[in-house]
Amino acid sequence: MRNHFADSGHPTTGLRIQPIFQRVIAAHRILWAIPVSLWIVCAACTMISGVRSSDSPDTDTTSSVFSWQFDSIGTFRSVIHDLSILDNQTFFGVGLIRRDSLIDNLIEWDGVYRLKSIPLTAGFASLKALTAHSRNNLMIASDVTLLRLTSTTVEELASFLPSADAPGFGSINRIWSADPNTLFLVGQNGYTILYQAGEWRALPGSNRPPLLDIHGNGNTIVTVGYSGQNRGLIMSYTGSSWQIVNLPFLPREANPAGVWVSSDSVYCVTQLGLAVFKPERRSGRLIPLAICHPGGSALSAIRGNHARDFMIADSRGGISHYNGRRWRHFDSPLPAALQPHFILTAFDFRDDRVVAGGYHRIHKYALILRGRRTHAEQRQF
Numbered sequence: 001m002r003n004h005f006a007d008s009g010h011p012t013t014g015l016r017i018q019p020i021f022q023r024v025i026a027a028h029r030i031l032w033a034i035p036v037s038l039w040i041v042c043a044a045c046t047m048i049s050g051v052r053s054s055d056s057p058d059t060d061t062t063s064s065v066f067s068w069q070f071d072s073i074g075t076f077r078s079v080i081h082d083l084s085i086l087d088n089q090t091f092f093g094v095g096l097i098r099r100d101s102l103i104d105n106l107i108e109w110d111g112v113y114r115l116k117s118i119p120l121t122a123g124f125a126s127l128k129a130l131t132a133h134s135r136n137n138l139m140i141a142s143d144v145t146l147l148r149l150t151s152t153t154v155e156e157l158a159s160f161l162p163s164a165d166a167p168g169f170g171s172i173n174r175i176w177s178a179d180p181n182t183l184f185l186v187g188q189n190g191y192t193i194l195y196q197a198g199e200w201r202a203l204p205g206s207n208r209p210p211l212l213d214i215h216g217n218g219n220t221i222v223t224v225g226y227s228g229q230n231r232g233l234i235m236s237y238t239g240s241s242w243q244i245v246n247l248p249f250l251p252r253e254a255n256p257a258g259v260w261v262s263s264d265s266v267y268c269v270t271q272l273g274l275a276v277f278k279p280e281r282r283s284g285r286l287i288p289l290a291i292c293h294p295g296g297s298a299l300s301a302i303r304g305n306h307a308r309d310f311m312i313a314d315s316r317g318g319i320s321h322y323n324g325r326r327w328r329h330f331d332s333p334l335p336a337a338l339q340p341h342f343i344l345t346a347f348d349f350r351d352d353r354v355v356a357g358g359y360h361r362i363h364k365y366a367l368i369l370r371g372r373r374t375h376a377e378q379r380q381f
Contacts, residue, residue: 068333080357094127141172186211224256269299301347
């Protein structure tokens with residue numbers, strides 16, 4: 001296991017997000033009538049001004065100064081599938097880590113790495129998704145199984161093996177948890193699964209592309225995905241089913257890959273830029289606010305703390321932070337020799353901590369990039 005330090009990148013200047021209309025909720029019918037061509041033109045803008053949101057704190061901006069370290073883990077054919085930050089000192093990851101004759105699938109970091117092998121009764125050895133509620137309560141999914149891990153036990157909560165009722169959910173890609181007893185899982189075959197109070201049920205759909213990410217806040221839960229045929233999809237949960245979001249300003253090739261929900265806005269990263277929506281209070285319908293391109297290529301992940309403190313990442317490890325007024329883009333905190341070969345597969349940002357994971361596309365070992373805001377006084381992350 002190798003540990004390295006990388007430069008923190010350089011700031012961008014003048015790149016800011018701007019709503020298309022000032023009073024979009026009151027005028028949403030007009031907004032939806034805007035020609036598609038106008039939205040696409042706006043997507044190419046590079047000089048745009050800042051989003052204001054009611055969930056923003058009193059402070060004007062947040063710091064965009066981060067220091068970075070990265071670690072290579074495992075040997076050939078190792079990969080990180082998902083990451084979850086628990087607190088200022090700890091994160092967990094799942095995937096497949098090969099070390100000579102050993103195979104591990106769970107990573108814990110609290111200053112040092114601990115690699116563990118969680119036994120599975122079905123499917124491959126790889127774990128695919130997780131959410132960390134505490135050290136004593138990790139919810140983890142394999143291809144076909146939902147598990148709860150405590151400090152001493154591994155409990156199988158559900159099995160999603162193919163059956164007559166469910167011919168195959170495909171690999172689970174992400175978990176979002178409203179609370180320890182309510183989880184949504186999204187998967188490769190376009191299915192969504194709701195696990196609640198010890199029972200699970202599928203919320204199936206027809207002809208859906210793979211679902212790659214899910215996130216929520218309160219009553220607003222959104223999932224996104226796309227297929228190789230440029231079939232992009234954004235869906236919001238109505239309380240009993242999923243509602244497809246109409247995207248008049250995003251062409252089919254936009255390919256939404258990541259979503260993050262703040263207290264009053266929904267942010268989706270796509271290959272064409274960052275799309276921002278406002279949930280309508282009564283219906284929950286997502287009203288488009290703006291689209292911009294803050295930097296990076298093929299945006300694939302987004303997470304944040306609030307509307308003046310969130311981060312996006314592209315598929316090659318380029319990371320951008322929005323601080324309430326402007327963007328700062330880190331071309332890639334990885335060394336130059338690694339940048340062309342890094343494939344991002346996992347990302348999380350919480351408080352002053354950011355962690356990204358993936359693999360080297362040629363040598364196939366796993367990589368984890370760790371960042372921390374340098375003004376924080378907590379121990380180094």
